[in-house]
Amino acid sequence: MTDPAGPRATPTPPTSAAVARRAGVSRATVSYVLNGQAAGRVGERTQAKVRAAAEELGYVPHAAARSLRAGRGSIVLLAAPADTAPAFGSLFTSFLAGFQTALHGLGYTVVLHGAPAAAPLAAARAWAELRPAAVLTLDAPPPDAAAVALLRRSGTAAVLTHGPPAAPGAHTLLLDQHEAGRAAGAHLLARGRRRIGVIRPAEPGLARFADPRLAGVRSAAAAHPDAVVRPLDLALTEHSAAQLAAAWPDLGLDAVFAYNDEYAMLLMRALQDAGHALGTAPDGIGVVGADDLLLGRLLRPRLTTVRAEIIPPERIAALVDRLIRTPDTAPAAHRLGTFAVVARDSG
Amino acid sequence: MTDPAGPRATPTPPTSAAVARRAGVSRATVSYVLNGQAAGRVGERTQAKVRAAAEELGYVPHAAARSLRAGRGSIVLLAAPADTAPAFGSLFTSFLAGFQTALHGLGYTVVLHGAPAAAPLAAARAWAELRPAAVLTLDAPPPDAAAVALLRRSGTAAVLTHGPPAAPGAHTLLLDQHEAGRAAGAHLLARGRRRIGVIRPAEPGLARFADPRLAGVRSAAAAHPDAVVRPLDLALTEHSAAQLAAAWPDLGLDAVFAYNDEYAMLLMRALQDAGHALGTAPDGIGVVGADDLLLGRLLRPRLTTVRAEIIPPERIAALVDRLIRTPDTAPAAHRLGTFAVVARDSG
DNA sequence: AAACTTCCCTTACACGTGTAACCTCCGGCC
DNA sequence: GGCCGGAGGTTACACGTGTAAGGGAAGTTT
Structure with missing residues (x-):
């Protein structure tokens, strides 16, 4: 195929074969040069020719073909259904950004997969199609044993x-909500x-955070018989x-743990108005x-709050990387952080 | 380390060839059956055998191999650098969730690519490796002409x-920040x-929203010589x-457009305290x-605010899908929504 | 009986890449 | 002169999939 004189856009993306033709070498040589394996195999002049040809054609390797050949994928799948993300709120957004950047630095690609909550096995099948190196799910309900087995069998190194x-x-990322409640209650x-x-909270999806927090408050109260x-x-x-x-006066309560600062602010305003x-x-x-x-610091009285001291996303990314590299690591629970009370004026 | 009770990773994930062997048919037959192209080609009994074998082995097709063969990828790349996401705030999170779900329903996979802001061309190269059907960037600075050309040449149908x-x-998604400022100013x-x-805002990355808003207020003020x-x-x-x-008394101002509700709340608190x-x-x-x-409704006085009426994420997803299907559509600007003032008590 | 149709399945190739193994000069050494 | 060895390449295969083309056997038409 000889190209006409005009510099028209190529209908098909340039491949390494096209680069090879243009540089007058074999495709293998192109691969060695462009992947830095050329030391001692390919002469300087040839390397320069290859690089020039790649540059001129605007060659970019095809990630799918590459990972197909390599056998190992490099994507980390983050499964967070649509109704979960808002529940996590701004913490989720900033975590996501940092986590994604950190993983990218380690050579991984982050794929979001917010499937509408389906049967665990069907969801796992959809995830497995991408042959991810790791699957990290914030989903509720979490994947069951069959789903994890399917993923592991299809090559996922870490779930x-x-x-x-x-x-x-499956490994576990644990942010012990029970402790949040215990800290608030003890305070x-x-x-x-x-x-x-x-x-x-009445919002769906938050129950699995709220219930352990409630239990945490109860366990703190166990030490006080009159609580x-x-x-x-x-x-x-x-x-x-x-x-x-x-309804407050009928409840006979003298304090409230408001789940988070937004609910707290909403409730404080309503109580004040009443x-x-x-x-x-x-x-x-x-x-x-x-x-x-x-916003909690801006309220009057200033809002006492329970702060999650989350470990930096870089460390979570490093953990995921480690688990991928050692796929047979025995499943364990990893703490994502701890809770501490920031005492201000509201409680 | 004790061996976990759970399943271990199989050395090789099951392929369609394995299914074929187990069912006693050829690989092509497996492909036809599992992709629903079997009508009139494969007998009922054989189909059942194939499906059973696939089920027993836990076979899941390999997305990379599939899209390699098909030539067309099905991923939509969303490029949003780490420092952009927080700037968009909770709006971004909910948009992201809805957009992702909608695209998933259309058969696409959403890949997040929050590369640390690099040279536009280098970023485009990294994106192109994934051979996305579409690239949607919220990045600043946006990709330049060379970056767009590289993407188009590598097969990206829509940028x-x-x-x-x-x-x-490149097509353009437009949320006219100028209009937000104009609406606030006119009000x-x-x-x-x-x-x-x-x-x-002093926060980096917000300038490109803040500057047009300022200009919008100015254009509204142009109608009033004494403004x-x-x-x-x-x-x-x-x-x-x-x-x-x-410093407020020295400024000689009687009103302020506070960029967003959070800055507004912060400023209102400080002004009240002063x-x-x-x-x-x-x-x-x-x-x-x-x-x-x-939170704006909870402040006293209640906060007057400019609300963005963003078109639903499903429609944006549909637009992206349409642009992918008709790759030669002339670039145009698409409005993402409009702004309207919600008048309350603060202004 | 030969040719044609229909049904059901297989063979063969293509997608773009990485890399082990081999091949060819060419100079140096016994 | 034959053997060795290294520098600088190339050839050949594998990864897992989709699908066009072929092919054989049974039934149907001429």
Whole structure:
């Protein structure tokens, strides 16, 4: 095939064969040169010719063909269904950005796969098509044993789930929500509060975080025989908050752990509007949030909050990389971080 | 290390050849059956045997091999550098989730590629390796003409950038920030404000949104000869806000467009702490935010805000799909949405 | 009975890449 | 002169898949 004189766009992307033709060498030589394996095999002049030809043609290797040949894929699949991402909130966004960048630095490609929650096995099959080196799922429900087995059999080196260990064969990334509740509860109890409400968000998908937090508050309260812990339902709307505030006097509570700072802010506003005092004021209701958002510092009283000290995304990326390189590592739980109370004025 | 009870990685994942052997047929037959092309070619009994064998082996097709053979890839690459995602905030997260789900429904795979901002051409090369059907970049600076040409030549059917049209050959997704500023400015002017400050966030990456918004306020002010528009620098910290509030009396302003609701809340708190009145109070400073977050409704005075009415992610996904199917569509700008003022009490 | 059709399945090639193994000069050494 | 060895390449195969083309046997038409 001789090309006409005009510099028209090539209909098919340039391949390494095209580069080879143009440089007047074999395709193998092109491969060696462009992958840095040319030392002692290919002369300087030839290398220069190859590089020039590749540059002129705008050659870019074909990742699929490459990883097909190599046998090992280099993609890390992050499975987070559409309704999970908002639940994680801004923490998720910043984590995602850092994690993605770190993995990219290690040579991996991050693929988002927010399938609408399907049967675990069907989801696993869809993931396995990409032959990912690792699958990291923030999904609920987590993949079951059959799903993990399918992934492992199809070559996935590491399967990581989030939350309490679920499927055998899968590693676990653990951010112990129980501890968040325990820390908040202990803090309120230490300040003399004894009748504690715990917000359970109405939003779907948050229950698996909220329930262990509630249990954590209960376990903190176990040390105080006169302590009472009571779950409270709340949706992230003004209406829902107003309802809860209106019912407040009947609840007989003196403090509340508000799940996170946004719910806390919503609730504080509603309680204030209903005429209740907050924080250290006389008869003030104690409020503890979570996540340590900037807005919490702007509220009055300033919001006491439980902050997650998450290990940096680079370290999680390094962990994933390690698990990929040693595929037979026995499954274990890895702590993602710890919780600490940031004491301010609201509780 | 004890051997885990869970399944171990099989040395070689099952291929269609393995299925063929097990079913006692040729590999081609397997392919036809599993891809639904078996009507009239393969007998019912044979089909059943093939499906059973595939099921027993846990066979999953190899996406890379498939798309290599098919020639056309099915991935949509979303290029958003790490420092961009937080700038978009929660809007980005929810958009991302919806967009990803919609594209998945159309048969595409979304790959996140948050490369650290490199030279446009180098970034384009990295993207091209994946042979994406489409590249959608939220990056700054956007890919230049050479980068777009490289992508097109390597088979990318559609390149979409975000912001004002930049590179020839690329389609444009436009959310006219100028209009946001114009809407906010017009609103404040209609309420009698004449000396308007406009927050310019100190956070990197936001300038390309903030600058057109400032220009938009200016263009709204052009209709009022006595109007003054003044840019104000502000970082998202309490300290920065306190500084600005302290300097406020010297600025001689009666209103401020605060870039978004978070900056607005920060600034309102600082101004209140410095003893300034807000909103409709006597000598109250007018404040307009943007994004219409829940928190704005909880502030006192309630925050007036500029809301982006973004078209649903499904429609953007459909657009991308259409552009992929008709690769020679002339580049055009597509509006992502419009802005409207939600008038409350702060301005 | 020969030719044609239909059904069902197989053989053979292509996609783009990496790399082990081989091949060819060419100069040096016994 | 024959053997060795290294520098500088090339040939050949493998990865897993989709599909066009072929092919044989049984039934149907001429």
